[in-house]
Amino acid sequence: MIPIEHYLFLSSFMFVTGVVGVITRRNAIVVFMSIELMLNSANLVFVTFSSYLGNVTGQLVVFFVMAVAAAEAAVGLAIIIAIFRNKLTVNLDEINILKW
Amino acid sequence: MTFTVHDLISLSPVLLIGVGILATLIIEMLVKESEKILGWFTFVLLLSVAYLSLILLDHTALVFEDKFLTGGRVNIFFFLFSFGAAVVSLLSMEYIKKAGIHFGEYYIMLLSSVLGMMLISGATDFIMIFIGLEQMSVCFYVLAGFNRRNERSLEAALKYFLLGSFATGFLVFGLGLIYGAVGSLSITEIVIGYETLKTSPLFLTGTLLFIIGFSFKIAAVPFHMWVPDVYQGAPTSVTALMSTTGKAAAFSALIIIFSPIIQAAYPSFFTPVISVLAVLSMLYGSIVAISQNDLKRMLAYSSIAHAGYMLIGLAAWNEKGVSGVIFYLVAYTFMNLAAFGLISLIEKRDLRGTEFSDYKGLGFKQPVLAGLMALTMFALSGIPPFAGFFGKYYVFLSAIEAGMTWLAIVGVISSVISVYFYLRLIVVMYFDNSDEIVMVTPSTSAMLGIMISVLLIIIMGVAPGSIINLINSTF
Numbered sequence: 228m229i230p231i232e233h234y235l236f237l238s239s240f241m242f243v244t245g246v247v248g249v250i251t252r253r254n255a256i257v258v259f260m261s262i263e264l265m266l267n268s269a270n271l272v273f274v275t276f277s278s279y280l281g282n283v284t285g286q287l288v289v290f291f292v293m294a295v296a297a298a299e300a301a302v303g304l305a306i307i308i309a310i311f312r313n314k315l316t317v318n319l320d321e322i323n324i325l326k327w
Numbered sequence: 328m329t330f331t332v333h334d335l336i337s338l339s340p341v342l343l344i345g346v347g348i349l350a351t352l353i354i355e356m357l358v359k360e361s362e363k364i365l366g367w368f369t370f371v372l373l374l375s376v377a378y379l380s381l382i383l384l385d386h387t388a389l390v391f392e393d394k395f396l397t398g399g400r401v402n403i404f405f406f407l408f409s410f411g412a413a414v415v416s417l418l419s420m421e422y423i424k425k426a427g428i429h430f431g432e433y434y435i436m437l438l439s440s441v442l443g444m445m446l447i448s449g450a451t452d453f454i455m456i457f458i459g460l461e462q463m464s465v466c467f468y469v470l471a472g473f474n475r476r477n478e479r480s481l482e483a484a485l486k487y488f489l490l491g492s493f494a495t496g497f498l499v500f501g502l503g504l505i506y507g508a509v510g511s512l513s514i515t516e517i518v519i520g521y522e523t524l525k526t527s528p529l530f531l532t533g534t535l536l537f538i539i540g541f542s543f544k545i546a547a548v549p550f551h552m553w554v555p556d557v558y559q560g561a562p563t564s565v566t567a568l569m570s571t572t573g574k575a576a577a578f579s580a581l582i583i584i585f586s587p588i589i590q591a592a593y594p595s596f597f598t599p600v601i602s603v604l605a606v607l608s609m610l611y612g613s614i615v616a617i618s619q620n621d622l623k624r625m626l627a628y629s630s631i632a633h634a635g636y637m638l639i640g641l642a643a644w645n646e647k648g649v650s651g652v653i654f655y656l657v658a659y660t661f662m663n664l665a666a667f668g669l670i671s672l673i674e675k676r677d678l679r680g681t682e683f684s685d686y687k688g689l690g691f692k693q694p695v696l697a698g699l700m701a702l703t704m705f706a707l708s709g710i711p712p713f714a715g716f717f718g719k720y721y722v723f724l725s726a727i728e729a730g731m732t733w734l735a736i737v738g739v740i741s742s743v744i745s746v747y748f749y750l751r752l753i754v755v756m757y758f759d760n761s762d763e764i765v766m767v768t769p770s771t772s773a774m775l776g777i778m779i780s781v782l783l784i785i786i787m788g789v790a791p792g793s794i795i796n797l798i799n800s801t802f
Contacts, residue, residue, distance in 0.1 A: 242500050249493050258489055265496030272503030280510050285503075288454055288512065292499055295461045299492050302468050306484045309475045319489075322482050325556040 234275040241268035255307050255317040259300075266296045330390070337388040337397040340380040340405050341445050347372040348438045355431035362431045366420040366772070369434040373413035373441065380405035384801070393513070394452040399801040403653060404448035404579045411572040411660045412441045417776030418668040419564040425676055426562055428474050436473075437568065440466035444576035448583070453502050453512040456580050460498075460544065463576055464491050467569050471561040477678060483560025490543065490553040498540030504533030514584060538600060544577040547638060548607040551631050558627035563674055563681075566623060567667035570630050571660040578656055581641060582649060601642040602734055608635030609741035616748045622670055622681045625748055626663065629707065632745055633659050639738055640722040643729035650798040651721030657794070658706075658714035658787050665703040665780035669696060672769050672777075686752060687761035696769065697756045699781055706784045708749035709742050714787035721795065 241264055248261025270289045277285025311317050335342075347369075354368065355361050380402045387398030397405075416437060423429050439462060446459030468491065472484025502512065508530035509517050517524065524530045542550040558566045585597065612632030619625040637659075640652035673689070673696065674680050690697040706713035719742060723735040769777075787794055 238503075242496075245496060249489075255485060255489065259492075262489070262492045262496055265493070266499055269496070269499035269503045272500065273506060276503070276507035276510075280507075282510055284511060285506055288502070288506070291454060291458060295458070295465075295495075298461070298465050299468075299488075299495070302465050303488050303492065306468065306472050306481065306488050309472065310481050310485055313476075313478055313481055322485060324479060325482055325486075325560050 231275060231279050234271065238268040238271040238275065241265075241271065253319045255310070255319055255322075258319065259303055259307070263296060263300070266292060333386070334388045334390045337383055337386040338390055338395075340376045340383065340402070340409070341397075341442070341449070343379060344372070344376050344409070344438060344442050344445065347376075348435060348442065351431070351435050351438060355435065362429050362433075365431045365434045366416055369416040369438060370413050372438070373409045373416060376409040376441075377406050377413060380409065389451070393515075394455050395446075395449045396451050397449055400582075400653070400798075401449045403798060403801060404575065405445055407575055407657055407660060408441050408444045408448070408572045411575070411664060412437060412568065414661075414664050414668075414776045414779055415564060415568045415572075417772045417779075418567060418664070418671055420772045421770035422564045422671040422674075422773070423473075423562070425674075426474055426678060427476075428562065433470070433473060436466045436470050440470070440568070441572070444572055444579075447576045448579035450580070450583065451514050453505065453514070456584070457498065457502065460577070460580065461495065463573060464495070464544075467491075467565075467573060470565040470568070471557055473565065474562050474678070479560040479678070480562060481560075483557045486553050487557040487561075494540045494543030494550070496540075497536045497543075501533045501536030501538075501540060504529050505537065506533075508533060534597070535600070538597070541577060541581060542604060545574055545581070545634050545638075546608075546631050547604040547634050548611040548631060551608070551611070554631055555624050555627040558630070559621055559624045559681075562678075563623065563667055563671035566627075567664050567671070570626070570667070571663045574630070574634065575656045575660060578637060578641075578652065582652065585641065585644070586649065598642055598644065601638055602731070605635045605638035605642055605734065606737050608632060608638065609738060610635075610744075613741045613744040613748075616745065619748070620682055620684075622683060622686070622752065623667075625683075626666060626670075629745060629748070630659075630663065632741060635741070636719055636722055636738055639726050639731075639734050642734060643722075643725040643731055645725055645729055646799070647721065647728060648725035650795055651718070651725050653798050654721055654787075654791070654795055655718035658718040658784070661780040661783045661787075662703055662706045662713075662715055665699065665777050665784065666707065668773060668777040668780065669700045669703065672696060672767055672773055683752065683755050684761075686755050687759040688756070690757035691760070692766065696767075699777060701753045701756065702781060703784070704749040704752055706788070708746045710746075712785075712788040714784045714791075717788060717791035717795075721791075 245261045245265035249258050252258050270292055273285040273288050384402050443459045443462030450456040468488045471487045472481050474480035506512055508527045546554040609632050612628045616625050616628035637652050637655050640648040706715040709715045709719045723738050726735040
């Protein structure tokens with residue numbers, strides 16, 4: 228059996244990759260993909276602990292997280308498309324009318 | 328596990344709003360020009376939900392496999408959310424017509440977000456909190472970008488969406504670690520195992536990530552960067568909803584989560600974290616608000632500062648602190664509703680006209696609106712005898728009782744700073760003059776909403792004792 232540390236290391240790595248992606252990338256779609264990566268790393272944590280503890284709650288949570296991520300994806304992509312129609316760009320550096 | 332009639336009755340506010348959302352969907356689909364009646368329908372629905380939650384105040388029940396609590400403090404939050412949203416629906420009717428976004432979907436999203444808030448405030452399980460929070464947030468993303476031909480509204484929606492779901496990522500990952508440490512996501516399980524958990528690095532990391540995620544939602548510094556942009560860009564009626572009931576919902580979750588956990592082991596490691604967040608938010612919000620020229624943006628920074636004051640009550644963590652935070656949330660909700668309601672009236676058709684310079688001479692041309700605005704600003708800056716003063720008073724008192732006098736001192740300093748930018752608006756309205764003021768004839772519905780809020784601000788300022796007693800009776 229693969230020790231639990233390996234799974235946790237993998238999911239932490241995915242999570243950090245997601246965070247770094249959100250902070251450094253400037254394309255709205257790539258930022259959104261990085262956020263999905265963060266959510267999926269959390270899913271991996273839940274599944275790992277669920278199997279490790281022999282407790283089914285974690286697997287149930289994964290379903291909820293997946294449903295929420297799908298709803299967010301629908302709304303988020305709609306917003307990104309609406310922005311693109313308006314400004315013909317999804318580069319976050321160019322979406323900057325609101326500032327002081 | 329049985330579901331009794333008692334459970335059904337105590338759940339009725341939540342069920343009613345759920346049925347109401349379905350009814351709104353059907354009306355929207357079947358009736359021609361449904362947007363004309365949906366506003367009043369939403370208002371009546373939310374008002375009856377608010378009434379139901381008040382009369383069911385002592386109907387405590389633990390339903391849905393012990394995952395949802397109703398009655399007592401939870402019902403006070405139900406009341407706050409539904410009544411606040413009812414006022415928002417009054418403010419919205421004319422405003423969304425003016426902004427050209429007069430669609431029935433607006434009210435469906437508004438009602439769904441209120442249902443999400445209710446799910447948060449009654450949760451006894453982290454899954455429930457997560458789902459309620461997401462339901463609320465996703466509705467807010469849609470509402471922020473509702474004016475989809477307006478660049479500012481879209482930009483607000485994009486920023487809100489990206490940073491909001493970024494925060495969700497932290498929150499879910501934190502929940503995963505908490506689940507690993509506890510083996511369950513129920514708050515009671517955490518309290519039972521707290522003695523062993525409080526040294527577990529897995530649990531502490533998870534809780535820290537969870538607090539980071541929630542700090543985004545309540546807009547505490549250093550996780551506040553989305554607030555000014557979103558509050559300024561979103562349609563004003565939506566900003567009114569997000570900045571009041573949305574923030575109250577996030578605070579209700581913090582109260583519910585931390586009350587059992589912190590009671591088990593005070594002082595815990597959360598207290599310094601929350602104190603630091605409180606100090607940073609108060610000072611940053613008050614100082615940056617000084618340099619703002621846009622009224623909506625100024626109120627956004629002031630709402631960051633208000634989040635800081637409320638965090639004092641959570642950091643102090645005694646009974647007075649919690650009831651103080653709830654009182655503050657109610658006061659803050661109606662002060663901000665009145666302020667944003669007035670802004671939405673004065674705003675022009677192209678959604679400009681929210682700068683300080685647009686308010687020059689308003690005191691002479693529009694004495695009623697300017698008078699109400701001045702009263703709201705006095706209340707927000709915490710000048711007695713309005714609601715804002717007693718909110719701050721109770722919160723600072725709780726900090727002193729908990730032996731955290733320094734926190735109360737920082738709070739007082741920050742409120743002194745904040746008086747400057749609130750009173751600046753009054754100076755602009757009454758001591759400057761301009762001929763460019765466009766006369767507005769406020770609609771009945773919007774005036775009704777503003778009058779309700781202002782009346783509540785005054786009542787809470789004149790008779791704070793009865794309200795704080797009502798809140799205390801729910802412990």
